[in-house]
Amino acid sequence: MIFRKVIEIRKPVRLYDRGDRFALWGSCFSTRLRDYLMGELYDVSDSPYGIMYNPLSIAQGMERLLSGRAPREEELILRDGRWHSMMHHGAFSHSSREVALQGMRLAFERSRAALTETDLLILTLGTAWVYEREGEVVNNCHKLPAEDFTRRRLSVDEIVSDWSRLIPSLIEQAPGIRILLTVSPIPHYRDGAHESRLSKAILMLSAERLTELFPDRVSYFPSYEIMQDELRDYRFYDRDMAHPSDQAAEYIIERFRECYLREESGPTLQRWARVRKQLSHRPLTDSRESLRAYYDSLLSTLLEIRAELPRDYLDREIQRIQEILSHL
Known part of the structure; x- marks a missing residue:
């Protein structure tokens, strides 16, 4: 007997591996998937605007990227001593207008360069509710007064109309x-x-319509359905009773991995599996000489792996080990 519902996932057109390029845009769950893919040394880029929740803001951001309309200084607003963009997540905000703008433009150029080579764009849609300011949908309200915004719910037709115009430009x-x-x-x-x-x-419903309009290009992965039907127990939720627990998020990502990623092996990935365990633990010694030898060896292996799989994730780990060595 089967005591739980297992969601069926439609077989993808193709499987993806570490030779492919991924781009992940959308809500905070997309960052969980992004972190997993980065940690497994896949070639990943993310949204140049940070976390994005509604499909219209994602479409607007993508349209700007395709047309090369980089963030402009006049778009920034000052709130509580920090400069913000209504298009960007608060992670880009800064007390210096120049620093904030520089970070936004750098992320924009990186994503623009990566987009044309992207094999799989994963869009995580969070909500159909949007906030409008001066007649335009904003991506982030940055805690401005509620009376500055009009709140409304998008329709299926509105979402599909925007994306059905955008997808051909994206494919081009x-x-x-x-x-x-x-x-x-x-x-x-x-x-x-x-x-x-x-x-x-x-x-x-919007996702279903888009898969029907672009059957060779657009597909659907049932994250929400897996959470609601396979994991329908509060033990799979975090303490706020809304966010998936770590275990639940890992399970959903595992379903994604099984469906979309090709199994790979080889000496480089085997070395990375060993090194990754080392990176999560501090060596059990206080000897400066032993610590230096340990981190020198670790750094050497990371450099070898990066030569085979150049990834920003590895660059950050290499920089971290180099900083540790500089203090030994």
């Missing part, structure tokens, strides 16, 4: 790209339980 600039849509498994209870369900339904 990135000819090999395929798009994987998924709905975030995280409910938005601040909108209300019923309103959150309606919002997710709109996102799922």
Whole structure:
């Protein structure tokens, strides 16, 4: 007997490996998947705007990237001593306008360069509720007064209309790209339980319509459905009873891995598996000489792996080890 529902996932057109390029845009669940892929040394880029929740903001951001419209100084606003962009997540905000703008432009150029070579663009849709300021949908409110915004819920037609215009332009600039849509498994209870369900339904209907319009390019991965039906127990939720627990997030990512990623092996990945365990533990010695020998060996192996698989993730780990060595 089977005592739980296992969600069936439609077989993808192709499998992906470390020779492919991924781009992940969307809600905070996309950062979980991004971190997993980076940690496994896949070639990954993310949104130049940070976390994005609604499909219209994601479309607007993508349209700007395709047209080369980089962030402008006049778009920044000053709030509580920090400069913000209504298009960007607060991680880009800074007390210096120049520093904030520089970070936004650097992320924009990196994503623009990566986009044309992207093989799989994963879009995690979080909510159909949007906030408008001066007639435009914003990506982040940055805690401005509520009266500055108009709140409304997008329609399926509105979402599909924007994306059906955008996808051909995206394919034109990135000819090999395929798009994987998924709905975030995280409910938005601040909108209300019923309103959150309606919002997710709109996102799922929009995704279905887009897969029908672009069957060779757009597919769907059921993150939300896995959370709701396979993991329908509060032990799979974090303490806020909304976000998936680490175990639940790992399970959803495992379902993604089984469906979309090709199994790979080889000496480089075997070395990385060993080194990754070392990176998560501090050596059990206080001897400066032993520590230096340990980190020298670790650094040497990381450099060898990076020569085979150049990744920003490895660059950060190499920099961290070099900083440790500089203090020994």
